[in-house]
Amino acid sequence: MSSSSLVLRDYQKEAVEKAFVARRATIKAPTGVGKTIIAIAWLERIEKDALVIVPTQALIYQAWYPKLEEYGFKDIGQYYAYAKKFGPVTITTFASAVSHPTLLDSVDAVVVDEIHHLGARTALTRLLPKLKEKEFVLGLSSVPEREDKSHEFFLSEFPVCYDLSLGTALERGYVSPIHVIEIPAQMNKRERDQYNALTEKIQRAFRLCGPEISRWMNCYDPTTRQYLGRLGIAAMSKRKKLLSDVESKREAVLRIISEHSGKRVILFSESVPAIEHMKLFLKDNGIACETFHAGTEPWRRQEILTEWGKKFDVLLSCRALEEGLDVKEVGIGILITSGKSKRQFIQRLGRVIRPLEGKEAKFYVVYSPQTLEETYPRTITKLLRTT
Secondary structure, eight states: OOOOOOOHHHHHHHHHHHHHSSSSSEEOOTSSOHHHHHHHHHHHHHHHOOOEEEEEHIIIIIIIIHHHHTTOSSOOEEEETTEEEOOSSSEEEHHHHHOGGGGGGSEEEEEEEEEGGGSSSSHHHHHHHHTTTTTTEEEEEOOOOOOSHHHHHHHHHEEEEEEHHHHHHHHHHHHEEEEEEEOOOOOOOOHHHHHHHHHHHHHHHHHOOOOOOGGGGGGBTTTTTOHHHHHHHHHHHHHHHHHHHHHHHHHHHHHHHHTEEEEEEHHHHHSSHHHHHHHHHHTEEEEEEEEESSOOHHHHHHHOOOOOOOBBBBBEEESSSSOOOOOOOOOOOEOOOOOOOOOHHHHHHHHHHHTTTTTEEEEEEOOTSSSSGGHOOOOOHHHHHHO
């Protein structure tokens, strides 16, 4: 299947061996330690026709295809919206696999990259039954566990065989060292008033509807004749967008970028309009930058990644780059807001700690005091220290 030039580190060899012995398993390890390389070595070891399922098209042409090719795999197949070619190893997306579950019928082995996506209802219904039939299955994720507990369905079939924490990876030098820098950015009066009003709607929903947000859509208050749960969900979305677009954060980001002139920088947000506003602000101040998000056309995505570090140094992202980006030269990250997911924090940190000789990553947490964002630095510090 391949004539490999794979050189594995000791921990990667251990992960491959455990996965090979288990046959059907999941590797749990942080972003940046080479899970893709581990999976490729596993594919080489089992020597079976295989399907690799990934979350996005970008992961096909930016990560998996070039790495399989680099390590000697021939006639690599790709099956997604713009390609329909099969090979001994074929790469597809979750969307394509869910739409065409018969893709699994012709292979003996499956790699499920970012296996936590398997917990989505359609994936559980259409893909899990097919995966249960396979002799060889390897899942990959930094945090396979999901808040909705649906991981119990697939981890019972493909249990964790190798578990490496972010703290241990840092401690043992598997990834580049990282320095977290807190940058407070105060809200103005208008922003603070809006934040408080949205928070009150969310708190009312919690009081009436309880802690399980999945039940909020049907939570009705007969006293006010309102679906308070739906109002609470809408307020959460608006609050997230507000926090992404706090005016003083733009000035803070400009100062950070100016301190790292000539270096690649990646910024993380939770709002597409916010990063578009940030792009205009930075360009007005002489900073070349681009945005990368779900609305970016697929052809333009690859173009942006190719131009990054050549035509511009600052890339503004809204979720779309949290899985699979592999640019070792990136050592500066800026977080201007986030969700509460442990996985999301690990994935964002992982974008800047991919190992490179002499690199020391910096991760700036730009947050608004007296908001839920105050917890972000503590959460990140805890993740970095957990072994």
